Amino acid sequence: MSREEYQVPTGSGSATGGGGGGGSFNAPAARDYAGESGGTMYYMCGDCAVRVPLEKGAAIRCQKCGARVLYKERTKRMVQFEAR
Amino acid sequence: MPHKPPTKEELERRKIVGINEETITDVSSTDFPGHYPGEDHSWDIESFRRGFRIEFHQNDPFEASFSLIGVDASIANAFRRIMIADIPTLAIETVFINNNTSVIQDEVLSHRLGLIPFKGGHEGLHKFLKWWRKPTDEALVNNSYYDYNTVSLRLEVQCEHNDKAAAGETDPTKLYKHAHVYARDIEFCPVGRQDKYFSGADIIAPVNPDILIAKLRPGQEISLSMHMHKGVGSDHAKFSPVATASYRLMPVIKIERPILGRDAEKFARCFPRGVIGLEKVTKKEAAQKGSGYEGHDGELKAVVVDPMRDTVSRECLRHDEFKGKVKLGRRRDHFIYLVESTGQWESDAIFLEAVAHLKKRAADLEKQVINMVR
Ligand SMILES: [Zn+2]
Numbered sequence: 316m317s318r319e320e321y322q323v324p325t326g327s328g329s330a331t332g333g334g335g336g337g338g339s340f341n342a343p344a345a346r347d348y349a350g351e352s353g354g355t356m357y358y359m360c361g362d363c364a365v366r367v368p369l370e371k372g373a374a375i376r377c378q379k380c381g382a383r384v385l386y387k388e389r390t391k392r393m394v395q396f397e398a399r
Numbered sequence: 400m401p402h403k404p405p406t407k408e409e410l411e412r413r414k415i416v417g418i419n420e421e422t423i424t425d426v427s428s429t430d431f432p433g434h435y436p437g438e439d440h441s442w443d444i445e446s447f448r449r450g451f452r453i454e455f456h457q458n459d460p461f462e463a464s465f466s467l468i469g470v471d472a473s474i475a476n477a478f479r480r481i482m483i484a485d486i487p488t489l490a491i492e493t494v495f496i497n498n499n500t501s502v503i504q505d506e507v508l509s510h511r512l513g514l515i516p517f518k519g520g521h522e523g524l525h526k527f528l529k530w531w532r533k534p535t536d537e538a539l540v541n542n543s544y545y546d547y548n549t550v551s552l553r554l555e556v557q558c559e560h561n562d563k564a565a566a567g568e569t570d571p572t573k574l575y576k577h578a579h580v581y582a583r584d585i586e587f588c589p590v591g592r593q594d595k596y597f598s599g600a601d602i603i604a605p606v607n608p609d610i611l612i613a614k615l616r617p618g619q620e621i622s623l624s625m626h627m628h629k630g631v632g633s634d635h636a637k638f639s640p641v642a643t644a645s646y647r648l649m650p651v652i653k654i655e656r657p658i659l660g661r662d663a664e665k666f667a668r669c670f671p672r673g674v675i676g677l678e679k680v681t682k683k684e685a686a687q688k689g690s691g692y693e694g695h696d697g698e699l700k701a702v703v704v705d706p707m708r709d710t711v712s713r714e715c716l717r718h719d720e721f722k723g724k725v726k727l728g729r730r731r732d733h734f735i736y737l738v739e740s741t742g743q744w745e746s747d748a749i750f751l752e753a754v755a756h757l758k759k760r761a762a763d764l765e766k767q768v769i770n771m772v773r
Contacts (some may be wrong), residue, residue: 389498396493396494396496
């Protein structure tokens with residue numbers, strides 16, 4: 316499974332099968348980033364590392380230092396790896 | 400001509416691998432049927448019992464050294480391989496990364512986490528925990544994790560500036576909070592009955608809490624959870640219960656003609672400390688004709704004290720003064736094991752488990768063979 320295909324688990328799946336009687340658990344859910352979504356995207360300033368909010372169509376520029384190099388933030392999704 | 404049974408010396412000689420300056424002789428064992436005319440060398444449990452011995456040299460929790468004497472290389476090697484590749488341990492298998500803004504990449508971080516050895520309550524690790532099998536249907540994977548086959552861990556670290564740091568401080572560990580992420584920062588999250596097996600001293604924790612996982616700078620964060628499963632070393636080296644499990648053959652040093660005086664001191668220096676000792680030639684030895692000690696009463700002679708400590712460097716064979724006076728070799732049926740545990744098992748228990756494993760495998764094979772001829 317590629318990481319693009321990955322479906323974020325809901326975290327509320329119930330245990331099925333298994334005669335162990337013990338508690339089962341699912342893969343951990345992704346963090347809750349609700350409230351950060353919407354029209355505003357955040358970027359990282361390449362010069363001063365400040366978090367820059369950018370509206371659609373706004374000038375690509377750091378509001379603090381004026382640098383024009385902004386980086387995309389890391390994905391908010393949980394990413395799964397094999398420890399191998 | 401009737402066959403004469405071999406003398407004790409002859410039997411002893413057959414067990415020695417010869418080590419010369421540049422060659423090695425008698426590498427293979429000869430105690431099998433048909434090799435010596437008139438001698439029966441078919442395998443027999445009684446004669447094996449008579450010749451077999453185990454000696455422990457060191458038995459610490461994480462390091463054991465012992466000798467198996469009177470066993471064939473095939474068996475000794477089987478134990479070694481089983482210890483490395485077939486004894487199960489618990490290790491991190493899956494990493495769920497929520498955030499990692501450190502300079503170490505997700506893949507590399509996951510790999511590093513997988514290699515960290517963990518310890519925990521023996522009953523829980525060896526009896527309670529079972530194998531986890533990945534379901535063939537990917538959709539069912541989230542319903543395959545239970546308290547008896549999965550151990551959950553967490554690692555949450557954020558690096559910040561330390562306001563209390565002295566002015567002009569240059570040490571990152573003092574300048575910042577959590578500049579270094581160590582194995583001890585990993586947190587065990589018990590589920591279901593795991594509380595019963597892994598609490599107090601039996602908690603699942605890294606064997607070596609000071610393993611450095613990553614370095615952070617202010618604003619960087621690592622936030623992830625992990626699943627541990629049981630596995631074997633043949634699948635991945637992280638599951639191997641041993642750091643080293645090896646054996647060597649017992650060195651044999653035979654001084655055939657006396658080495659005396661300054662030569663004896665030089666001879667002793669050809670070996671690691673403690674292998675060769677110096678003793679005074681006694682009056683009795685000096686009086687004996689043809690012993691080579693005549694007229695050397697009171698001089699120092701070289702004697703073999705502890706051949707086990709020898710590394711068989713063959714240094715003594717390079718010097719002309721010892722030519723023809725010493726013979727080096729190794730005992731073909733004396734295996735000196737060194738087992739170093741990574742911490743999940745006691746090192747002697749790893750060997751016992753290897754013996755049990757070989758027994759079980761042999762019993763399984765027997766069943767198959769019986770089925771085959773039926
Ligand atoms: Zn900036």
